[in-house]
Amino acid sequence: MVKKLCIIDDDDLYKLLLKKSVDNLGSNVEILTYPNGEEAFIELSKFKNSPDLLPDLILLDINMPIMDGWEFMEQFVNTKNQFKKNITIYIASSSIAKQDIEKSKTYPEISGYIVKPILKDTVANLLLRKAV
């Protein structure tokens, strides 16, 4: 069961709706949000030695200002050994471009590609660590 969820996305409305969905499930999940890859990486790196503070699951958008999802992945892959937690990462993007989906498969660290919108059933499955 996911206890700590991290959303990296610049779309405020999306984040708001996703939070609502999680809340509606009634589960006690803590949610961290970051507006772009750079901020997320800097903040998460601060918790790398504290598994309790690191999220169980990251929903990563691709298209973001300053540092996009792929650049975040580059940074993360380079330093993942320093993170004292096995973090599950899903790409969550509105892009249906094939190149994005294919690219996500090149990262063993990425567990799956979710095309937005993420409706309540998908949220439930994600939190239960079921396949989506």
Add this chain to the structure above:
Amino acid sequence: MFSVKNHTNLTSQTTPSAFESFVKVLIFDEEVELANIDNSLKQLKNIDFQYFITHDDDEFKRILKDIKPQIIISELHQDEKSGRKQLDYCRMFYPEIPFVFLSKHSCNKSTLHLLEEGATDFLFKENIADLPSVVFKALRQSREKYEIKTTKQQRWEDAQRFRGLIEYSHDPVITYSESGIITYASPAIERVLGYQVQEFIGSNVLEHIHPDDISLRQENFEQLKGGKNTFTEIAQERLRHKDGHYIWAKAIVSDARLLPGIEGYMTNFRDITETVKNKLKLEKTLKNLTDYKIALDESSIVGIADLKGKITYVNQELLSTSKYHSEELIGKSFKIFQTDEHPDFFYLKIWKDIANGKIWKGELKLKAKDGSHFWVSTTVVPFFDEKHKPYQYIVVMRDITLRKQKTLELHNSIDLLTSQNKRLLNFSYIVSHNLRSHTSNIQNLISHIEDTVDEAEKKEMMQHLKNVAEALNETMYNLNEVVSIQSNSELKIEVIKLKPFVEKTLEILKTQITNSKAVIISEIPENELISFSVSYLESILQNLILNAIKYKHPNRDPLIKITCTNDSNYLNLNITDNGIGIDIKKYKHKIFGMYKTFHSNKDSKGLGLFMSKNQIEALGGKITVESKINEGSTFRLYFKRN
């Protein structure tokens, strides 16, 4: 039986050569008579006599045969037989030896009769005093006869010799009368013209000359007849061989009208067919070569250089292409045309190749006198001497400047197309991505509205839905803007005066500039003109200046500098700010991308630079950026020169 008496005379040295130093005298008489004769002949002081005397028939004949006397003096005996017999004998076998009778006796026959029978003279012994004159006369006559005979012999031999020279001469000689009838032809005529001598004699000279060459021959002939020269030379004329073909001959015609034995004209000629044929062949080859040269000069740019690269020849095409005068090039090095388009080792390679006798082919960018450039497709061919060593190089060139320009334009077009294509891909990606982000939000909102029973929440969701609709609309509007740039091929292009135009743009942006306390320095020269779209230029300038203000450094007021630089292909407009700068390393590929933003600025939409780039590229220009974080950025606009 016979006695010999030598009479020497000291003056014999001065004796006329007509006489031998010793004149041998054969006497047919009693020995006692010798003294009288010797005594008498002593008067001939210039002649030394040597006497042989006998009275015997057989001995006379023997002496005659052995010594061959110059003169015979004989007694005419009473019976007249003895002396007469000797006379007959001498006349028969030695008719050239004078025979003088010296007799005691008169004879029955008259002196005349004896002379008729062959005696040289007749003298009575009582008149012996006359003997010297008789002997002298006889010797002289004999001498003269001999001389005439030897002269004749000489002449005959000379004639034989000259005839031989002519007859065996390789070159034919003919003689002919004034009317052209051939009177003599040497045997060589058969070798050269195929005629037997006899069939050639009697024909007319003109029959054997090519009809086209007759006038030349007659012209020469008339000149010879009228002029002072005794001969004339015809350098080449065609003569017909007996079998009908023509040969080339060189002829010398001599006027021999006053020459005994000819009394007409003489021509000796030489068969020069081979020479003329070779000459004609050579002339044809030469003509061909000249034609090739003309063709080459007309079609190509041609220069010739010596082993050191000094120019020794330039054709008109090279002069007009390079804009030099001939005297400015001859003697100069071919380096005069070099540009820095090609590195030194490139030229070294050319020199190495041609010095080794190889032909070099390639394309060169050369410089004309006025500094302009031209491209040539070049072939350098070494010319070899008889030792097969290069002694000069011919450089044959073809102007390919136009082709090069076209290729360059083509490359530019391909680059433009490639980048446009790339942008288009990016665009389609962005479109799907951005439109999808709105639609996915709409789907999500609807799902929430359906699921909730809380009216307040429904209302909130509806408000979000409205916002999304607006954002979607704006995105659609922006996309439409972008599409209209990329497809606008009928843009209105005007000549724009850059300085006033920039000033006008700054005036429009006055409020933003004043509010941000920005200082703007515009250093654009007067009269700088560009051809561009007014609306695009306005959009680009506003965008860049507003960007410079928007991304100002938090610690200082914006300072924006607008300058102008030039290169041969473009006019550059540079906009430099002292803002926060962009991490070029990080964002190299994104700066001008659509919906790419690099700052967490709420106003950035990631559209401005994408639009500016598309606008300037739509008109053949380009835009680049240099930047340092916390120091500022310079955007460089390249406007294509016409």
